Amino acid sequence: MAAAGFRVSPFRKLLNKIADNLTDRDMTTLKFLCEDKIPKAILSGISDGKAMFAELLSRRVILDGDLTALEDLLQECNREDLVYLLEKFREETVDRRQAPSNGEHQAAGMAPRRGGGTAAVVGSMSELHRSILRDHRATLVSDMHTRHVLPYLLATGILTDRLEAEIINTGGSRQAMNEALLQVLPTRGDQAFRELCTALRTGSQQNYLADALEQAENSAQGLDR
Incomplete structure (x- = not known):
């Protein structure tokens, strides 16, 4: 019988x-990837993810304090959505241990922490910005x-x-998540276009994407004048 007040750790909840x-x-991919980590006789008896993770934990292949191996496995499965959950857990763990101010986050080139800053203006995006997103979709x-x-x-309220x-x-892959994001952004106002450009620079370090969007905006506005 479980002890009274038993609590599952945040890491176990994540798993x-x-x-x-x-x-x-x-599961088929994970079993293939773990053939050198778990004996074949045991591996063949694993029927679900919880059993797989329990075995990997017992063999210290995945650890609470080191998420690298788990992240590698999920990336091999092309489950970008689950990798994202893992990274959120990692960031939240860091935030609990040391919570810098929003200014410190921005000075380091990171997104401000959730709940800080001014809420974004939400509404219909202009046809100019919708067109640019369609052209670069x-x-x-x-x-x-x-x-x-x-x-x-998320942190900026978009x-x-x-x-x-x-x-x-939306389906697990990075491309599916990108498709879903591009469907949402036009419903979140023109500020969403500007914040996307900033996120591409400071979040994902993809300046070439931000440059393409901003150059298209500048060109269109120049033609309008």
């Missing part, structure tokens, strides 16, 4: 959440590093927790 979202294909879907862009957009969750739960 359970990830395990619940693994597909049969993910293929490149953004292919290249944008969603997991580095979303935290900034995205809500609900919208972030909907984007994460």
Whole structure:
């Protein structure tokens, strides 16, 4: 019988959440990747993600204090949505240990912490900015590093927790998350376009994407005058 007041650690909760979202294909990939880590006789008896993670924990392949191995496994499964959950957990763990001010975050080139700053103006995006996003859609879907862009957009109020969750739960791949984000942004006002450019520079370090969007904006505005 479980002891009274037993609490599951945040790391175990994370593992359970990830395990619940693994597909049969993910499990096949994980078993292949773990053939050199878990004896074949044991591996063949593992039927779900929770059992897999329990075995990897017991063998110290994945550790609470070191998420690198788990991140590598999830990336091999092409589960960008689960990698994003892992990175959020890592950032929240750091925040709990040392919580710098918003100014310190911005000075370091990071997104301000959630809840800080001025709420973004939300509304219909102008046709100019919608058109620019449409014209660059293929490149953004292919290249944008969603997991580095979303935290900034969430912190600046462009995205809500609900919208972030909907984007994460769109199918697992980075491209699917990018598609979902580009569907949401036009509903979040012109500020969303500007914050996306900032997120591409300071969050994902993809200056070439931000440059392309801003140059298209400047060219269009020049033609309008």
